[in-house]
Amino acid sequence: MQFSILGLQNPIPTPAVGFPPSIGNLSSGVSLRHRMNWSSPALRTAAVMASPGFEGHRTLMEFVGKGNAEVGDELALLVSHIQYACKRIAALVASPFRSELIAKAMADVGAGPSLSGRDAPKPLDVVANEIILSSVHSSGKAAVMASEEDDAPIWISDDGPFVVVTDPLDGSRNIDASIPTGTIFGIYNRLPELDHLPMDEKAQLNSLQCGNKLVASGYVLYSSATILCISFGSGTHAFTLDHQTGEFVLTHPCIQIPRRGQIYSVNDARYFDWPEGLRQYIDTVRQGKGQFPKKYSARYICSLVADFHRTLIYGGLAMNPRDHLRLVYEANPLSFLVENAGGKGSDGKHRVLSIQPVKLHQRLPLFLGSLEDINELESYDSVQQKFNPGYEV
Ligand SMILES: O=P(O)(O)OC[C@H]1O[C@](O)(COP(=O)(O)O)[C@@H](O)[C@@H]1O
Numbered sequence: 540m541q542f543s544i545l546g547l548q549n550p551i552p553t554p555a556v557g558f559p560p561s562i563g564n565l566s567s568g569v570s571l572r573h574r575m576n577w578s579s580p581a582l583r584t585a586a587v588m589a590s591p592g593f594e595g596h597r598t599l600m601e602f603v604g605k606g607n608a609e610v611g612d613e614l615a616l617l618v619s620h621i622q623y624a625c626k627r628i629a630a631l632v633a634s635p636f637r638s639e640l641i642a643k644a645m646a647d648v649g650a651g652p653s654l655s656g657r658d659a660p661k662p663l664d665v666v667a668n669e670i671i672l673s674s675v676h677s678s679g680k681a682a683v684m685a686s687e688e689d690d691a692p693i694w695i696s697d698d699g700p701f702v703v704v705t706d707p708l709d710g711s712r713n714i715d716a717s718i719p720t721g722t723i724f725g726i727y728n729r730l731p732e733l734d735h736l737p738m739d740e741k742a743q744l745n746s747l748q749c750g751n752k753l754v755a756s757g758y759v760l761y762s763s764a765t766i767l768c769i770s771f772g773s774g775t776h777a778f779t780l781d782h783q784t785g786e787f788v789l790t791h792p793c794i795q796i797p798r799r800g801q802i803y804s805v806n807d808a809r810y811f812d813w814p815e816g817l818r819q820y821i822d823t824v825r826q827g828k829g830q831f832p833k834k835y836s837a838r839y840i841c842s843l844v845a846d847f848h849r850t851l852i853y854g855g856l857a858m859n860p861r862d863h864l865r866l867v868y869e870a871n872p873l874s875f876l877v878e879n880a881g882g883k884g885s886d887g888k889h890r891v892l893s894i895q896p897v898k899l900h901q902r903l904p905l906f907l908g909s910l911e912d913i914n915e916l917e918s919y920d921s922v923q924q925k926f927n928p929g930y931e932v
Contacts, residue, residue, distance in 0.1 A: 599787035624674035625759040667708035685746035710842030719762035721844020725872035750871030750892035796882040800855025816919035856908035883913040
């Protein structure tokens with residue numbers, strides 16, 4: 540028997556006859572499904588959650604809560620505030636009233652873009668930044684937050700044990716076409732040896748930690764589903780937002796990126812500006828003449844979190860060979876996630892997590908993906924695009 544919601548057949552798994560087992564007997568031989576009011580979302584969810592196969596689903600808060608020695612109470616609290624901020628951003632990017640909400644929020648914070656061109660902060664980025672900052676602040680667990688949207692890191696509290704780095708809303712220039720966007724974040728320990736320094740200095744130096752010092756990193760993808768993917772240093776796990784309960788539910792525990800993929804992801808309109816090595820690599824794999832004898836396919840959304848998420852799940856490479864993406868806010872957190880899933884993050888020559896940042900907004904060529912694909916790419920002489928004409932789109 541199938542049931543339908545909004546005309547879709549079986550949008551959630553149909554429970555077995557006699558389901559749910561604990562209350563099935565009440566129906567004296569008649570399947571309870573026939574007697575339940577399936578138009579009630581709460582009932583449907585409760586029934587499905589109680590069905591075999593759903594018992595193991597843990598929420599993010601259960602995952603980071605007591606019993607997860609790797610996380611600890613203070614980090615769990617910080618993560619709970621960040622995930623709440625991301626739910627607010629998810630609601631904002633999907634809202635039909637987005638423009639009005641943003642206009643109001645911009646008026647409230649008194650913000651006005653001071654830059655022009657591609658790098659100018661867009662109102663949505665500014666609002667997303669405010670949302671993250673306010674949650675990080677109210678967690679009471681952050682000493683400093685450095686954001687791609689701010690010129691300098693913001694010192695929050697001398698007592699905060701953690702440092703947060705973030706790109707609050709990547710890909711937002713595509714938002715009007717409803718293309719997926721994402722939030723990226725990384726968390727470091729505050730460095731107590733810097734406590735004696737003036738505020739600006741310790742804010743800066745705490746935020747310039749090498750990626751191999753990350754204690755956690757994650758992203759939230761705002762797409763057909765809202766997915767929060769996180770690592771605390773042993774495994775990468777993804778949680779899907781259940782809009783009925785408002786909880787992130789563990790759907791992809793211990794993600795392992797395939798050792799090889801068959802997809803490369805790059806803006807290949809830039810082909811003629813690429814160095815010879817990168818052109819050769821792409822020409823080789825798209826013809827199926829690389830180490831893996833299959834013809835690779837191209838996928839490019841032009842939204843880093845979405846391109847990265849697909850790569851994590853299907854394997855292959857997501858890359859931007861020019862000095863465009865930022866080491867602190869994007870490359871390090873995503874490299875931490877891909878390494879913890881068995882993949883690799885590279886600037887074409889070096890492991891990203893071993894690069895010592897010297898500037899907060901430092902940019903680099905970025906290659907993320909399956910171990911064997913990135914190794915093969917690195918074997919080509921020159922894959923970093925040094926010539927970087929200011930592209931308009
Ligand atoms: O123009 P390119 O080189 O394809 O760069 C696209 C990349 O830039 C981004 O839009 C980020 O750039 P911004 O920080 O300027 O928004 C990514 O989401 C995307 O992967």
